Amino acid sequence: MRSTHLALPLAAAVLLVLAAPAAAAPQSPPPPAAGSATYVGSDVCATCHTEVAGNLAKTRHGSHAFASLSAHGCETCHGPGSAHVEDPDNDALRPKITRWSAEQQSAVCQSCHKGGEQFFWHGGVHERRGLSCLSCHSIHSFHSEKAQLKETTITEACLSCHKTVRAEMWKNSHHPIREGRIGCTDCHNPHGSTTPKMIKAASVNDQCYTCHTEKRGPFLWEHAPVRESCLNCHTPHGSNHLKLQKTSVPYLCQQCHSNTRHPGTLYDGFRAPTLDDPARGSNRVFNRACLDCHAAIHGSNHPSSPYLAH
């Protein structure tokens, strides 16, 4: 395996070279103005839009800090409003951000929010699929306690589009999402990431290891598909089977292991015990099946455990 210790400094150099001309470039201009309209000031907006102004005042966007970052208050985002003030009944002159393209909408927010979690918004999956910041967030009429979301929680915001996940998280084996112990953003960054599926970490496994650190190893005796991807055996949003398995043991294991003697044996219903006939049961079927003996399935350090028993 070739050493790649030069890769990181080389990548850094490339990134710096790319960043340099852009660093010198002027910041993107604000969204399109309504013709030759001029700025009228937030106080003028508030004379009619009292409820909106009232809601905004309670938020960070209505704070003194925001005012110091934005020269024009409401019009920092909406653009100059003089044309609308002069002819308020003319719908075409209303500076409604929702009329703009997704790219224009996001550009408004990104004029400030381009770092941190929003670092990779541009070029990210949600942006390329036509979403904008306003797809999930609302400046004036949000329903969440934090992050100004249109839905009451982060999870509800994600589930407004990702419907299959809503069903999966109600399955028998699940991460504690529906209980509110963790949320979608504990694993994903909806604003964009360089990892597929907007996973926050460098890979699926690295993400899983943030909570399941005992599986990180590396171990003396490895189970190779575990090292490649946890998703080889597990389905993280929810499963009808134990421990988020894609298919129930023992059959999951038998999809790869049909070795001589017990691994390749047929374990049908005849091998499942009943209260009337417990003697017919096989410990390769009931309780945790293969894992009744192969407890160290993710890897083991025991010198006598090449078969991941202990």
Added chain:
Amino acid sequence: MRTNGFQGMLPALAAGLLLLLAGAAAAQEQQAQQDPPAQREQAKAFSFRFDPLVIGAMNTDVDTRSSKFQEYRDLSSGFLMGFRLLGEGTNDRYFDLDAANVRRDDARYTLEYGVLGRYAVLFDYNKIPHRFGNDGHMLFTRTGPGVYQIADPTQSALQTAITNRFTASPAGVTFDFLNGLVQPYLATAQAVDIGLERDRTLARIDLGKMGRLAWGLEYTHENRNGTRPYGASFGFNNVTELPEPIDYDTSGAELAGEWSGGNAGLRFGYRYSSFTNNISTLYWDNPFRFTSSTDPSAYSSPGSGSINGSAIGFADLAADNKSNVVFLTGRSKWGNWFANGSASYNQMRQDDSLLPYTLNSSIVGINFNGAKFDPTNPANLPARSADRKVDVTQLSTLFGTTFGPSIGLTFHYRYYDYDNKSHEIEFPGYVRFHAVWEPIARVTAAYSYKKQNYGAELGWDLARSTRLALLYDRESWDRTLREVKSTDEDILKLSLDTHPIEAFNVHASYEHGDRSIGPYNVGAANATFGEPESPTNLPDLRKYDEAARTYNAFNVLAQWMAGDAWNFTLGVNSRNDDYNKSLFGLQKDDVLSYNAEVSYSPGANLNFFLFGQRSDRDVRQRDRQSGATPSTNPLDDWSVKFKEVTDTWGLGVNGKLGALWSYDVTANYSKSDGEADFTAFPGGLPLTPPRPILDLPNYEDIKLLGVLGRLSYQITPNATAGLFYRYEDYTIDSFILQGLQNYLPGALLLNADVGDYRANLFGFDLSLKF
């Protein structure tokens, strides 16, 4: 388990650095104190309010002790409290203390404080319970951390009874005989609840978030404490399920800087993570052996073949490990071009001391040169610690441009190198299930792989807010020591996103993947053998993660807002995976889901939503049963078809009744119906001796109904009283849990309660704002 001086100091170092940065932040506060007196006076003003403070109580009535009811939560009867304390100061200072489920097992406390645009401090304490089963029973007594013992008289009596039976007739050591022996002891066995709690702490400080250069320092710590079911085994006929002791400490720290300038940004940092297992070895008695012994068949004890074995077993629980990551990310935009990139380098290390081969003093080890040695002495191991090292390098870039107003082209490349640098350790043999020395040399295998993705996406804005995109991606794997050295998968994806009017949008995609593989080396498992062995796996089986495969997936989501009040959503999702070149193993995995949602919100007085999804899953696999060598007889084949149908419904309605009353009702219903249909051939090994083949109609049949209703009355604008009621009904019929008892053929089980329950909860609360 080793202690590391630097590791022990790390929390203190992190706290110290946090304090330093907090000091820098406080210095900004101090600047305000140097301002003129009037401004200083104004700066002192900080007002707090509860918004809200909720106190109440609830009564819980559950008909069983199933752990599924409170799997991840605490719904026990008792006092309730939660609050949000908000503070606002001049100069944009803010304070936000959020407390939920105060003093309960699932409590969470979050404190945020800062000055907008300057700095932010976050503390979060989150308790997450995870209950695995209640009222398990075991013959064992926990006599120390990680030590489970059975009273000597019990062990001795059981061994004597089995010995006498075996002497009279080896064939008499049957399940019925053993069951008769253990039942009197099980009748008085201690009960145990199996579960653990994660206590997570996070501390974070961010400086200069809205400025050109921002810094962030984060420290995390989790203590995980409790037990988890563990399959401790003495052999094919002697599984002894135990509560694995869990006492983990996971600590992490991250220091990151971020620079934003014009159209570019750079983010760089270092992240450290350390895992410590405070109980790294599990010891447990063998219920059927008081004295250790061995013979060539002892791994099948107790049974007609042998009644020997070790009096004590031991397992190496999760090993301590560490990870150090440096990372660099960047983004850039210039003209019509943009580029994003990230790079990281991760060193993962694990160097736990190795346990001896066995604790069974009757076993004699045989070295490479034929010399005998004591395998209970760790000094006779070829290495004294694991010394495992993996370096992971990750590079990722996405760059692109637009041609005119409608065409966009992006390229992506991703490289992930899992480089296992661990040296090989060769063992002259091993002890099988603590019972028998197997003189089969085994070698640790340093699995490594490289994964690369590269491709491009061409996007075309067909019309206003309508985009058609075609993506090509090639995913290539290069592996060491597995069956398939290299695989390549070509993926094509067509997506359409349209939002032609504000009230309507559609997102649709179709994806096709085609994976081809290099030569399949059936003998790859020999990498872990000192001397090559004949392959024991079926030569025509293809492990599905390395197998040739085609897949087709499509997704459609359509959303329509009809007027101001109605919202309709329809969705269809499908994925079909075909392993058409695999004669054995996974053959097919198909999922089809369709869902619909309707919501109605005519105003603040009424909100209603209804959601439904059906998911159909069809999985097929094929295997062949073998004896001592891989079978070549097609009559020995067997196959199974799994079908899982899952229906999920959700309903919610909330609104106001008059000016002072409000209500909120949500209901969720999930039902899964699974079956497994087996096929085998008369005369083949699977049905020898002749017997019926039984399908599994209960391949996970599960139902969960949950209803939560709430009625609130506004006493004053700042005080609201509420009554709530929760009903849950859970049933499970699973082949894997059916007929479970504390003793079954070859297994002594905890048989903890994870089954049906029905729960009613009543409660009231008072919500105050002041």
